[in-house]
Amino acid sequence: MSAHIFVVEDEKPIQTLLRYNLEKEGFKVSSSENGEEALSLIKEKKPDLILLDWMLPDLSGIKICQYLKHDKKVKDIPIIMLTAKGEEEDKVKGLESGAEDYLTKPFSFPELLARIKAMLRRVKPTAVNEEIIYLDLKVDRVAMKVYRQNKEVSLGPKEFKLLDFLITQPKRVYSREQLLEQVWGEDINVESRTVDVHITRLRQAINIDGSKPLIRTVRSAGYSLEN
């Protein structure tokens, strides 16, 4: 669980509480107490999810929502709105202004956590699960370990990320370009042939004696986990 959550909340106790609990869950947390600051920080840090308090000293939550949803770079980041009252009207406005979900204060943390996980599962499946298993292959994201047939196999950083990405959607074929973008990074300048080499290394690493190859090549398309 390695998602980055941004908390916009001016009430210190609640902010502290949220930060503490979210970090305990393994999330990376950034926060801000006012709208202006939040806006610039969000654009800079690009979190995976935003918890947004409805009532803020300067900009209202609704305004922040609107700004964010009109900014191409951040408009896809899901927003969970936190409101003080169960006022239907606020809820409507909140959802209209682009918030993906909505929670009434005070809320129980487990309830919030459930919503967060649900949201992240939808938007960034890789961020939620700690252990992903496919056939006889297991990826433990917390311990950063990989097992094949219950035996640990050691991977280099790139190999790990590559497998970690491939296993989120087994059988799905990813192009070299997609893999470069997801595993290497957006603006990195690397030849697509490089992917091939790492696939080879990954194949060798997760190959236990005569076990199935597990990485499928799709000619002129890319690679997928499965075989």
Next chain:
Amino acid sequence: MSAHIFVVEDEKPIQTLLRYNLEKEGFKVSSSENGEEALSLIKEKKPDLILLDWMLPDLSGIKICQYLKHDKKVKDIPIIMLTAKGEEEDKVKGLESGAEDYLTKPFSFPELLARIKAMLRRVKPTAVNEEIIYLDLKVDRVAMKVYRQNKEVSLGPKEFKLLDFLITQPKRVYSREQLLEQVWGEDINVESRTVDVHITRLRQAINIDGSKPLIRTVRSAGYSLEN
């Protein structure tokens, strides 16, 4: 575990139950059945944490909260509010009035205990645990001592905090940034390489003859306790 908890609760059975269970956990417990008395006792005894029932015969929980939060000497004592079910609005007021957390009655004791420990860990980490043991390594937070194979090893302050943090979730890999944030402090400006040096010293310190290394390096990711 030597924290002092003050319980403000007018329902006798619940108070008894709380006292019994908390004492069994090793906490020192004081209590009061009405708000006036609670206020003066709290100022006198300065407990580490307050469990506050929302519904009291004389002063309401919210009033107590407000009084406490405006008194310099006790305003930093965390308050966990206990409310009856369905009093949504009350919870809002509770948090607004300064309570750090709240719990809806009826609650399970383990749940309450978890919240208490979480809260204390934040406010007064030394008061909470206990003893954490992982393999042949033992961290005694109260005595601030560390043992390997039942032999005490001496650590510097940073080394202790580092190990103390790592051991809370063995096998979990923490990035240097996470460690800096958790062990050094949020806005401290220190190079991430510093972590390496402390890890080295920690390794040397907890290394008894030919024992397992216990601290794993995950290249390009960070460190974890385990090996």
Next chain:
DNA sequence: CAGAAGTGTTACAGATTTGTTAAATGTTTA
């Protein structure tokens, strides 16, 4: 079938990351 295009694999130079030591600076304690 021959050529073209796509892929697997290897080797290697260069880049990155980490372990460790030592020296400089800061902090506590007697």
Next chain:
DNA sequence: TAAACATTTAACAAATCTGTAACACTTCTG
């Protein structure tokens, strides 16, 4: 205040990882 202890940074060696080129091999296309 001096001595002891802690902390941070710099520096260098060692370990590991990475990207590319080169070549072999396979699959496709006409």
